[in-house]
Amino acid sequence: DVKVTQSSRYLVKRTGEKVFLECVQDMDHENMFWYRQDPGLGLRLIYFSYDVKMKEKGDIPEGYSVSREKKERFSLILESASTNQTSMYLCASSVRNEKLFFGSGTQLSVL
């Protein structure tokens, strides 16, 4: 069974902290994505990666960075967490762009 695993289901951090969200996929997919999901706004793409060490900005990259040192792992980094980054974060991977496999999400609260 295909799997995208996000390291934390719930996370509570303080303003100004550096936050790492980890995602691992076991399907040998080239493409990996980080989205955030907010009520009324749907899913918005933060960053995606189409190969190891390659990354592209999505629609809302400000305040975030990413790292992909290995094919199966894609990390999202909040350099200095702010309250407006409180959200559900979803990682996904794919071979074809229309079929994304999502993880269960990390609900991040920044206080």
Added chain:
Amino acid sequence: QKEVEQDPGPLSVPEGAIVSLNCTYSNSAFQYFMWYRQYSRKGPELLMYTYSSGNKEDGRFTAQVDKSSKYISLFIRDSQPSDSATYLCAMSRGSNDYKLSFGAGTTVTVRA
């Protein structure tokens, strides 16, 4: 104006009813159209995928695309309580387009 508009609902229907969901979009370059289903506390999963205009049927689910009206629909026949979820439409410009544009999602509850 959002690129993809989707009524958030919520939508509540009795078991066995037909559920009708839809999205409108503004970008005529979209060619690929998808519906994702998201259960509570889970990530979305691909339900239906269509290319360009037309209909596609898969069991109780039918997806329709009308590119001339920039309008897509998802119909669920004989709805079941297990269909209770949030349904998100998504679309892209081409197979090499990494950026899917998602609707906000419609929350559906099927009452037993």
